Amino acid sequence: MAAPTTERPASTGDTRELAPARRGNRAGPALLTVLTWIVGIGFFFPILWMVLTAFKKEADAYTSPPSLFFTPTLEQFETVFSSGIGPYLLNSLFATVMSTVFVLLLAVPAAYAVSLRPVKKTQDVLFFFISTKMLPVVAAIVPIYVVVNNIGMLDNIWTLVVLYTAMNLPIAVWMMRSFFQEVPKELLEAASMDGASLWRSMREVVLPVVSPGIAATSLICVIFAWNEFFFAVNLTAATAATVPVFLVGFITSEGLYFAKLCAAATMCALPVVVAGWIAQNKLVQGLSFGAVK
Amino acid sequence: MTVTEQRPAEIVPRQPASAGREGWIRRAPLLPALIFTIIVTQLPFLFTIYYSLQSWNLVRPGSAQFVGLDNYVKVFTDSQFRGVAVNTVVLTAGAVLISMVLGLAFALLLDRQFRGRGFVRTLLITPFLITPVAAALLWKTVLFDPTYGLINFVLSPFGAGQTDWISAFPLTSVMVALVWQWTPFMMLLTLAGLQSQPHDVLEAARVDGAGSFAIFREVTLPHLRRFIELGIVLGAIYLVNTFDAIYMMTQGGPGTASANLPFYIYQRAFLGFDIGQSAAMGVVVVIATIIVSTFALRLIFRSFQTEEG
Numbered sequence: 001m002a003a004p005t006t007e008r009p010a011s012t013g014d015t016r017e018l019a020p021a022r023r024g025n026r027a028g029p030a031l032l033t034v035l036t037w038i039v040g041i042g043f044f045f046p047i048l049w050m051v052l053t054a055f056k057k058e059a060d061a062y063t064s065p066p067s068l069f070f071t072p073t074l075e076q077f078e079t080v081f082s083s084g085i086g087p088y089l090l091n092s093l094f095a096t097v098m099s100t101v102f103v104l105l106l107a108v109p110a111a112y113a114v115s116l117r118p119v120k121k122t123q124d125v126l127f128f129f130i131s132t133k134m135l136p137v138v139a140a141i142v143p144i145y146v147v148v149n150n151i152g153m154l155d156n157i158w159t160l161v162v163l164y165t166a167m168n169l170p171i172a173v174w175m176m177r178s179f180f181q182e183v184p185k186e187l188l189e190a191a192s193m194d195g196a197s198l199w200r201s202m203r204e205v206v207l208p209v210v211s212p213g214i215a216a217t218s219l220i221c222v223i224f225a226w227n228e229f230f231f232a233v234n235l236t237a238a239t240a241a242t243v244p245v246f247l248v249g250f251i252t253s254e255g256l257y258f259a260k261l262c263a264a265a266t267m268c269a270l271p272v273v274v275a276g277w278i279a280q281n282k283l284v285q286g287l288s289f290g291a292v293k
Numbered sequence: 294m295t296v297t298e299q300r301p302a303e304i305v306p307r308q309p310a311s312a313g314r315e316g317w318i319r320r321a322p323l324l325p326a327l328i329f330t331i332i333v334t335q336l337p338f339l340f341t342i343y344y345s346l347q348s349w350n351l352v353r354p355g356s357a358q359f360v361g362l363d364n365y366v367k368v369f370t371d372s373q374f375r376g377v378a379v380n381t382v383v384l385t386a387g388a389v390l391i392s393m394v395l396g397l398a399f400a401l402l403l404d405r406q407f408r409g410r411g412f413v414r415t416l417l418i419t420p421f422l423i424t425p426v427a428a429a430l431l432w433k434t435v436l437f438d439p440t441y442g443l444i445n446f447v448l449s450p451f452g453a454g455q456t457d458w459i460s461a462f463p464l465t466s467v468m469v470a471l472v473w474q475w476t477p478f479m480m481l482l483t484l485a486g487l488q489s490q491p492h493d494v495l496e497a498a499r500v501d502g503a504g505s506f507a508i509f510r511e512v513t514l515p516h517l518r519r520f521i522e523l524g525i526v527l528g529a530i531y532l533v534n535t536f537d538a539i540y541m542m543t544q545g546g547p548g549t550a551s552a553n554l555p556f557y558i559y560q561r562a563f564l565g566f567d568i569g570q571s572a573a574m575g576v577v578v579v580i581a582t583i584i585v586s587t588f589a590l591r592l593i594f595r596s597f598q599t600e601e602g
Contacts, residue, residue, distance in 0.1 A: 029405065029407065032402065032405065032407075033405075033407040033408070035402065036402040036403065036405075036407065036413055037409070037413060039399060039402060039413075039417070040412075040413035040414075040416040040417050041416065043416065043417055043419075043420060043473070043476070043477075044416035044417070044419055044420075045443075046420075046431055046432070046435070046436055046443070046473070047419055047420065047423065047431075049435055049436075049443060050427075050431050050435060053435055061441075062441050063441070064440060064441055064446070065446055066441065066443060066446055105325075106325050106326040106329055107326060109322030109323070109325065109326070110322060110323045110325070110326035110327070112322055113319060113320060113321075113322040113323035114323060125323065125327065128327075128330075129326075129330065131586065132330055132334040132335070133530050134530055134582055134583075134586040134589070135334065135338065135579055135582060135583075136533060136534055136554070136555060136575075136578050136579065136582055137534050137555070138534070138536070138554065138555035138558045138559060138575060138578070139338065139341055139558070139574075139575030139576065139578050139579045140334070140337035140338060140341065140575070141558075141559070141562065141575075142340075142341060142344060142562050142568055142571055142572050142575060143336075143337040143338075143340030143341050143344065143572075144337050145562070145563075146340070146344075146568070147337070147340070162333060163333070165329070165333075166329065166330060166333035166334050169326060169329070169330055170330070173326060223422060226424070227424045227425055227426075229424075229425065229426050229536065229537045229540075230534075230536045230537070230555075230559075233540075234559070234563060243424070244424055244425075244426040244427070244537070247424075247426050247427060247430065248426065248540075248541070251430070256434060258434055258435055258438075258441070261430060261434060262431075262434075262435065265424075265427035265430050265431060266427075268424050268426070268427045269422070269423045269424045269427045269428075272422050272423075272424065273419060273422045273423060275422075276418065276419075276421075276422040277415055277419075277422075280414070280415060280418065283418065283481065284481055284484070284485055287478065287481050287482060287485070288481070288482055288485030288486075288520070
């Protein structure tokens with residue numbers, strides 16, 4: 001039942017795109033540009049609406065037809081802050097930053113080993129890393145819960161740090177590897193011929209090539225760690241819960257009030273959205289596994 | 294699971310003794326990441342197998358006892374489990390394929406010079422950055438709400454009335470939210486592919502008088518293949534684990550109509566406290582995933598080998 005109904009928008013999207021391309025010579029690219037703008041604004045509109053609603057009074061949020069003009073208020077954000085989002089933000093920040101640091105500490109040497117000085121069976125190692133991502137998280141949650149409970153680490157932020165590190169490590173190794181492969185091997189050899197120390201050749205040859213990769217990889221890790229919900233909701237309670245968990249709890253405590261929820265959701269999503277906007281090129285580099293420089 | 298665990302074991306001991314020391318120095322930077330990954334991601338699965346052979350409900354302390362394959366028999370005779378497995382396949386395949394088609398279309402639109410290109414790209418990638426829990430909440434409330442939702446407002450000229458989309462089409466509603474979140478990801482990947490096309494080949498084809506569509510089919514698509522495969526594999530890895538959207542939008546309901554395997558197992562473990570049963574389901578899911586991903590990994594590796602040339 002679900003498949004046929006959803007297939008349709010996809011195929012219309014496809015023809016909509018191809019048809020003007022064929023007629024491009026006559027209709028001119030202006031139409032395509034207009035279409036691109038419409039698509040972009042259409043896709044972004046739900047987010048824009050969320051942010052707008054966050055600045056509304058509840059009365060303005062519940063109108064039919066939806067109201068575009070209203071007197072903005074910070075009331076909803078005040079509610080969000082007074083209901084104690086602060087500690088959750090700090091938890092999210094801590095889990096995100098620490099896990100990203102650990103991922104880099106582990107992934108950068110590993111990627112160096114598999115790309116610049118490849119050992120035998122490099123392919124197998126990479127295979128192993130990515131295959132751990134394929135195993136469904138849910139199959140591990142039961143023993144993780146039991147173990148974490150037994151060692152008294154339930155509702156402890158370090159538990160999330162460890163799990164987020166493991167969650168992002170495979171992808172990070174793959175991304176970093178694609179950047180290490182760009183390091184000119186001749187330069188490395190020349191440097192070691194000249195008697196440059198390992199540290200110096202690292203700093204002068206490897207680092208300049210690899211540092212954009214480190215930035216790109218960090219960004220991806222930050223996005224996934226900040227947005228993670230499954231581990232957070234199952235393994236934390238009052239003290240170590242992160243922002244996504246706050247958002248769910250907020251619904252329970254405040255009820256389904258659009259404007260308040262939109263304010264909370266905006267607060268929850270904002271840090272990562274801003275980071276992604278600022279480092280957009282890094283995002284593209286990271287996700288394309290170094291195919292775009 | 295067997296596949297993944299044998300591999301690292303092979304890597305370590307099978308070096309000729311002469312190259313041993315040098316080999317270890319080369320391998321040393323790799324070991325911390327490898328050991329950490331094995332401990333955190335592989336050990337739990339051994340426990341999962343162990344638990345799956347027990348009848349153990351957390352509500353009854355001390356109830357754990359060895360029951361052999363009983364839990365597995367229950368899993369395979371559980372008609373809900375089968376329905377949920379089908380949901381998982383439909384949701385994952387549907388969301389991956391639709392977001393790939395849309396992502397490719399958007400990437401083609403963006404792969405041109407026009408005013409505000411960077412700005413439109415920024416708009417288009419944003420859904421990928423939004424916290425999934427917040428995105429699901431957004432769809433559930435301000436978009437899909439029957440009375441005040443934007444979707445019904447936009448569709449009202451077409452006589453949509455006050456359709457409660459989430460109740461009427463729970464699985465499709467979840468899929469729509471997922472497609473919205475993952476289209477930007479697919480778009481970024483295929484856009485990266487489009488921009489790495491060799492321009493001389495495109496020029497040559499154009500000079501030879503090939504039409505836009507012929508160029509797209511004969512030159513662009515083959516070049517994009519690697520990026521499309523990568524997008525499908527990565528998208529499937531993340532989407533098969535979908536939990537947030539279902540948790541927020543439908544709670545798997547009505548009944549199990551919109552539950553996928555992660556959500557169903559979560560319900561059994563954390564709401565039903567049935568450790569043995571949910572562990573058995575976990576093992577079944579892992580085996581199924583291994584079968585599927587063996588093909589997927591072959592795909593990803595083929596595409597990466599061409600890169601290494």
